[in-house]
């Protein structure tokens with residue numbers, strides 16, 4: 163059981179950041195992951211009064227506040243029109259509606275969990291995190307950074323001329339995924355983000371020239387081969403390294419077949 167000694171509803175990001183510098187204090191997202199731990203929390207820092215629970219869309223980008231819930235991502239018309247439903251698909255298998263009403267974008271991206279559908283999805287998009295002190299950095303860099311005590315303020319997704327697809331394989335509904343695959347067809351070629359390897363999601367970028375073939379089937383086969391050769395997978399109770407590698411090939415092939423004409 164978690165014990166929280168004090169609770170503070172932050173009145174500014176500066177106050178939240180100052181409080182978060184103390185090792186025993188914790189920023190709260192929806193608390194769905196935090197509550198699983200046993201460590202005592204000194205001060206729980208609540209960001210819910212800072213207006214960071216909205217998805218703003220402009221002509222150039224989406225600005226997704228850290229307190230936006232996974233359910234908000236699932237239902238947002240703009241984001242789902244832009245991704246052709248891939249954003250919805252990436253979260254709809256996560257536990258259940260009540261859970262997704264609590265789990266936040268901030269907690270999901272800050273956590274950079276190996277099994278994360280959310281990280282997998284946004285890594286395939288032109289995404290950036292805005293950190294209170296660290297400024298705006300590409301998500302693909304943030305994914306590799308060590309954990310620190312900055313505040314993740316929002317996720318920014320730049321709009322581009324692209325089509326998206328999201329797939330995951332689960333042994334049973336609502337379980338953690340065995341493998342996740344988000345794909346983007348851009349003007350330059352393809353991006354594939356492969357997660358739950360079981361390590362955290364990694365990005366593969368392939369130019370059209372790298373996978374050129376006479377028809378879509380063969381192009382998809384070439385892309386699958388490239389990703390399978392490069393992706394590092396491991397074994398755990400949900401699947402073996404070999405099975406995950408095989409799945410990576412299958413999901414990449416399906417994604418190319420779906421996106422090639424778009």
Ligand SMILES: Cc1cc2nc3c(=O)[nH]c(=O)nc-3n(C[C@H](O)[C@H](O)[C@H](O)COP(=O)(O)OP(=O)(O)OC[C@H]3O[C@@H](n4cnc5c(N)ncnc54)[C@H](O)[C@@H]3O)c2cc1C
Pocket residue numbers: 188189190191192193194195196197198209228232255256257264265266267268269270271272273275277278279280281312313314315336337338339
């Ligand atoms: C049983 C279970 C099953 C799950 N299954 C899946 C799944 O299948 N797929 C999937 O993608 N995810 C899954 N998750 C993860 C879940 O979707 C959330 O990503 C995760 O639990 C974080 O939840 P939260 O937003 O409540 O963050 P919290 O639990 O509140 O916080 C998590 C961490 O993030 C830090 N944090 C939160 N917000 C910020 C911020 N703005 N700035 C800096 N640090 C911050 C906290 O201090 C803490 O260290 C699962 C989680 C659980 C508990």
